[in-house]
Amino acid sequence: MDDTILIVDDSPYIVDGLVALLKRKGYKPIPTHGGDEALSVLTTVTPDLILLDIMMEPMDGWETLGKIKANPVTKDLPVLMFSAKKITPEEAAEHSVNIEDFVSKPVNPAQLLESIQGIFTRRSNVKTEALVAKDAGLDTSLIDEYSALRKSIDVDKNLLVVLKNASGMHLSGKEVSAEDMAAIKKLEDKIHTGELRVKEIHDRFPPPS
Structure with a gap:
């Protein structure tokens, strides 16, 4: 398996845990620690999937998602959102077209x-x-x-x-x-x-x- 997965989370602890998990399962994780870093990495790397947290600072996951989808080069990349924050009906209606799935934290x-x-x-x-x-x-x-x-x-x-x-x-x-x-x-x-x-x-x- 050689699928690359870009991890985007501002918690080093969570990023490290996800890197270890994905490596064990044969994926190639690419760790980033926030929206700005992820967008920078995406200028040179094209992952097969983006694993994106919602609750981040200073740029949260929804804003990061918007920038990814606004860029013609990255707009078609699949994005899986995850967060401890309960998603609202408004967020579901607004963003469902741009994501592939949503997983709640703590991540099972x-x-x-x-x-x-x-x-x-x-x-x-x-x-x-x-x-x-x-x-x-x-x-x-x-x-x-x-x-x-x-x-x-x-x-x-x-x-x-x-x-x-x-x-x-x-x-x-x-x-x-x-x-x-x-x-x-x-x-x-x-x-x-x-x-x-x-x-x-x-x-x-x-x-x-």
């Missing part, structure tokens, strides 16, 4: 590794399906829409779990705010609509040989 090693492998597997599968569809003459715009939706649905499903946990709806007797319920319902509807559209497009793909 097994969960993190599963998420990383899931990102690589999904991207590989979508790329293969897109090439087959392209060779079969399917419209490029449909292929691009399908690829984007596959990623978006997976991200939204993970964010939905995060939002539900943050709302406390799994706790007996816990009253969930109308705002949280509305955000959860909106995300559920978005996932459902996306899944219907993915099926519609996939039905036009050529059958496997």
